[in-house]
Amino acid sequence: MNKIINRDNVESFAYTNGHLCKSIREIVLVFHGLGGGTQLIREDSEEAVFFAENDALYVFPYYGPWSWMNAHAVKTVDLIVEALIEKYDLPADIPVISTGGSMGGLSALAYTHHSSRTPTACAANCPVCDLPYHFTERPDLPRTIWSAFGWYEGDFEAAMRTASPLHLAATMPDVPYYIAHCDADMAVNKGMHSDRLIAAMRTAGRNLTYDEIPGMGHCQLPEANRAAYNAFILSFRK
Numbered sequence: 001m002n003k004i005i006n007r008d009n010v011e012s013f014a015y016t017n018g019h020l021c022k023s024i025r026e027i028v029l030v031f032h033g034l035g036g037g038t039q040l041i042r043e044d045s046e047e048a049v050f051f052a053e054n055d056a057l058y059v060f061p062y063y064g065p066w067s068w069m070n071a072h073a074v075k076t077v078d079l080i081v082e083a084l085i086e087k088y089d090l091p092a093d094i095p096v097i098s099t100g101g102s103m104g105g106l107s108a109l110a111y112t113h114h115s116s117r118t119p120t121a122c123a124a125n126c127p128v129c130d131l132p133y134h135f136t137e138r139p140d141l142p143r144t145i146w147s148a149f150g151w152y153e154g155d156f157e158a159a160m161r162t163a164s165p166l167h168l169a170a171t172m173p174d175v176p177y178y179i180a181h182c183d184a185d186m187a188v189n190k191g192m193h194s195d196r197l198i199a200a201m202r203t204a205g206r207n208l209t210y211d212e213i214p215g216m217g218h219c220q221l222p223e224a225n226r227a228a229y230n231a232f233i234l235s236f237r238k
Helices: 046-053 071-087 103-114 131-137 142-149 156-161 165-171 194-203 223-234
Strands: 014-016 026-031 056-061 096-101 121-125 177-182 208-213
Touching: 014 071, 026 071, 026 103, 046 056, 056 071, 071 103, 096 103, 103 121, 103 165, 121 223, 131 142, 131 156, 131 165, 142 156, 165 194, 177 194, 177 223, 194 208, 208 223
Parallel strands: 026 056, 026 096, 096 121, 121 177, 177 208
Antiparallel strands: 014 056
């Protein structure tokens, strides 16, 4: 089963900028927001080019548009990472940075918790942090969260908590975290999500940076904040 995703077919399971990289000093996992990842990426984005120029393998996994980093998504990403390490003959201890925005921010945090290879660091932009609360936050969300966790055995609320960063805060790995959240976010309320997660993670003694951004909407990082976010991601290159 662990060869279903392998070095020869991994590009069918994730976009990467490997063809652009002259060298690879870290892996950057980029988890998409709700509804993303439904089509194979055929063109290199500015972000993919930027990371290639900075010796980082940019990886955009195709793990499903409504996954909410459920157990199947975690397993898929684990297999993608291992296949890429083999494909590019990378060292076993190469830094792996878990990143994403919105649902992808939740995914970055939840993957950091559940991954078989604990990421070196995590960066999340306007992340969903309380998934049970988010189920009630907008009318477009319940169907997607049910799709991700409705097949779990037992209590549905407990199933949601398995991928809810706020409910994982006390046991999150002791790695560096960079969390940014815009205070005019109308899609993922900062006060109900990142503010509460930051308080819980600080109580747990985690190493984190919290970038609170005034006047901007969902995942709309100004240039200076985006530069700081990317600088954090690239600071772990070997």
